[in-house]
Amino acid sequence: MTRSAERALASAGLAALAAAALCPPAWLDRAPVVCLFRRVAALPCPTCGLTRSVVATLHGDLLVASGLHAFGPGFAATACVVAIGVLAGKPRWEALAEASRGAWARGAATAGALAWIVYVVGRVVA
Numbered sequence: 001m002t003r004s005a006e007r008a009l010a011s012a013g014l015a016a017l018a019a020a021a022l023c024p025p026a027w028l029d030r031a032p033v034v035c036l037f038r039r040v041a042a043l044p045c046p047t048c049g050l051t052r053s054v055v056a057t058l059h060g061d062l063l064v065a066s067g068l069h070a071f072g073p074g075f076a077a078t079a080c081v082v083a084i085g086v087l088a089g090k091p092r093w094e095a096l097a098e099a100s101r102g103a104w105a106r107g108a109a110t111a112g113a114l115a116w117i118v119y120v121v122g123r124v125v126a
Contacts, residue, residue: 010086021058046120
């Protein structure tokens, strides 16, 4: 990925986070459900509630955010750090790819993926 593409993607991500921070949480309570999977299957998809959770996180309501989607606060924090890092010149995606080759990084990624799967299955079963 070129440096300009990285910067454009990071800028778009920060713009989305800024929009979420400016959006009053009450608006999301009245918003229609747009998730096609949820409409068809009547079950939550893996990301159902993530947008509302990010909005609640950016408004400082971590309890509500965690109730909407457990991964929302972490997702919002990671998105902010990565986007700001890219715009500041660090980290480069190549450096991230190099760092992810270590055993610790693979273990953390595997644990995160398993936690996500358990969470998603738990939401469907509950």
